Amino acid sequence: MKILITGATGLVGKELVKLLLAQNHTVNYLTTSLSKIESKSNYKGFYWNPELGKIDENCLYEVDVIVHLAGASISKRWTNAYKQEIIESRILSAELLYNLVRKTPNQVKQFVSASGIAIYPDSYTKVYDENTTETEDSFLSHVVKKWEESANRFQVLGLKVCKIRTGVVVSKDGGAIPEMAKPIKMGFGAAFGNGKQMQSWIHLKDLVALYDFAIENQLEGVYNAVAPNPVSNKELTKVIAQALKKPLWLPNIPEFVMKLILGEMSYLLFSSKNLSSEKIRSLGFQFRFSQIEDAINDLYN
Ligand SMILES: NC(=O)c1ccc[n+]([C@@H]2O[C@H](COP(=O)([O-])OP(=O)(O)OC[C@H]3O[C@@H](n4cnc5c(N)ncnc54)[C@H](OP(=O)(O)O)[C@@H]3O)[C@@H](O)[C@H]2O)c1
Incomplete structure (x- = not known):
């Protein structure tokens, strides 16, 4: 298959x-950065600038599936201007792709979009799944709704649309875990607030395997990309400290302190997302990392 990412x-x-190249798929990709463009027989970069409405139309040639991962990082301070960028980088880019697919003869059958778990209500104990209709009233929840609406438009063009609501990605190379590990490595690690807030996490290797599974099986609809066993913030902090062989001796850091430091973005540390991945598992997807200890030890040991 040829996949545009x-x-x-x-x-x-x-x-x-x-993963896709290892399976002999061909990858085209769109990048906003000219310096990141490579051109190999099975891996070709194309320039786009969603803000200016620019896209290299050749990117769609013989493509079967589009995977939409692009979006400005949510872990920079949420000023009003940056909030706008978080939304627009996801929505304008999807719109640009939509217009290209609409007006260009093509063979695209599926649109797979990244999405987030912020849409779900907060909960310590109640476990939410993809059938949940309740949503949270927060900035990120609003982003997710807009993001998924922009993906759903591709249905009008006859494409299968699949949305991957992704939990905290466990990786050494980026995302939340290295940020949590930094103070722990220096001996200043501590849980946040009462530490009971639930973290629905997924190992990076499982996440990309799940994208691959969604493509291979031409899945449609919403899927939670979270490992089967979410943990509390306290537990996650403890597991990282154990893997790094560092003690945790400080009291938990109160919410108001982090609000002063991070502003509205402190939401990321205190929201409690307790989610199920039963839907994808019932289709036969198997997680390689189901327990947080195994996932974290894979990074640090
Ligand atoms: N990592 C997580 O824990 C996590 C959790 C939930 C959901 N997600 C979502 O999954 C997707 C992929 O996550 P990731 O961790 O791989 O993100 P990432 O490392 O920040 O990469 C996102 C990519 O998006 C492109 N991009 C950045 N700003 C952009 C802008 N203003 N306009 C257009 N493109 C822009 C960049 O590609 P170029 O420089 O090549 O243009 C960048 O490499 C994101 O949408 C993210 O929100 C991630």
């Missing part, structure tokens, strides 16, 4: 490209 140069994209 946006955001292919990011944390998830790089690992997904590796």
